[in-house]
Amino acid sequence: MTSNPAAVQPLPTASLLEDTLQRLRLREADIVARDDRAWAAWRRWEHGQRGRVPATLGAVQASFVALAVLDDPADLDRAVALADQLGVERVAQLQHRASRVVDADPGLPRTTRVVHRLLGADASARLGRALLFADIALDAAAPTDLTSVRSALVALSHGGSVVAGREALGMLATEPWGPLADELTDQAAAADRDAIATLLAWCREWRADQDRRVVGRQIQRLIALSGVTQRQFAARIGTSPSRLSSYVTGAVTPSATLLLRMQRSARAFQIELAAASAARA
The missing domain is CATH 1.25.40 (Serine Threonine Protein Phosphatase 5, Tetratricopeptide repeat)
Known part of the structure; x- marks a missing residue:
């Protein structure tokens, strides 16, 4: 099948979102012929939103349906374009929401197809992994089998x-x-x-990525408890505001010694602010 050049050429985000939705609607006949239940489920969901579907969610939903039902390579290109412009993790989470709409079967056959289609191409493999891990539940109990x-x-x-x-x-x-x-x-x-x-x-x-996010949330909590701005906190621990921001987002993980310094600094700020408040009283 020949890809539509419009599906792979760079488009502004708003145009890409609208074009993705419209391309799905134009292929209604093909989708119904292959998987009428997927189409019906998607249309029920869309009607239920009463015209209030966010453009990003609507486009990713449409992309998911196309990937699940059709075989057009351009749909892979479009999914990659969405991930490039919106972020891989964000698109994967929206795809996961889409799977709940159009994949009611407990065996998730449509989601399985989308995951493997994405994993099968180098350009979309990262998005496929993100969707695969989008619904991972950690099990602390060691498996017996x-x-x-x-x-x-x-x-x-x-x-x-x-x-x-x-x-x-x-x-x-x-x-x-x-x-x-x-x-x-x-x-x-x-x-x-x-x-x-x-x-x-x-x-x-x-x-490792999940652990970095946990550490980031802990650092965010320490800054909040300190009662000062992020810039003041960064100066106290001897780093730049931008570097501290990378710790908060989980993009970078601080060393154990720096994390201890953050904990001490948060406590010190609390003591200083409490003393200043008492002096004013």
């Missing part, structure tokens, strides 16, 4: 269901540097080791 976990991971690597795959990834991502990870890799058949190693690397990267 490693064989089933390994089977789910191997199946996922070969186009299998994201439902079982996410459950297995959740178990693995709980402690991706622990003994479970080593056992899964060591006991895997030789033909499956590369696939499991790849998924393990994804889990480690995802968990």
Whole structure:
């Protein structure tokens, strides 16, 4: 199928959002012929919004339906364009919301198809990973049956269901540097080791990103407790406001010693502000 050049040429964000929605509507006949339930579910959702659908959400919903039902390579290009302009994580979360609208089947066949289509192309693979991990639930309990976990991971690597795959990834991502990870890799058949190693690397990267965000929220809390501005807090700990902002967002993780300095500084600011308040009273 020939791609529509308009789908891959750079467009301003507002034009891209509107064009994505309109392109889906123009292909109604093709979508209904292939998957009338997906189309009906999407239209019910759209009508239920009573014309108040945010442009970003509407466009990503439309993109998800196109990826789930049609085979046009231009839809992959369009998903990448949305991710480039809106952010990979944001688009993945909106795709996850879309899956709840058009993929009522507990087995999530449409979501599975979208994930594997995205993972199958280098340009969209990062978005595919973000959507795959968008509904990961960490499971603190170690699995009792490693064989089933390994089977789910191997199946996922070969186009299998994201439902079982996410459950297995959740178990693995709980402690991706622990003994479970080593056992899964060591006991895997030789033909499956590369696939499991790849998924393990994804889990480690995802968990490290989650941990950075937790640290960022802790730093944000320390700044709030200190009672001073972020600029004042940065000066107190010996860094720049922009660097402190990168710690808050999780883009950069501070060293353990700097984190301790932040905790001491927050307490010191509290004491100083309390003393100043008492002196004025």
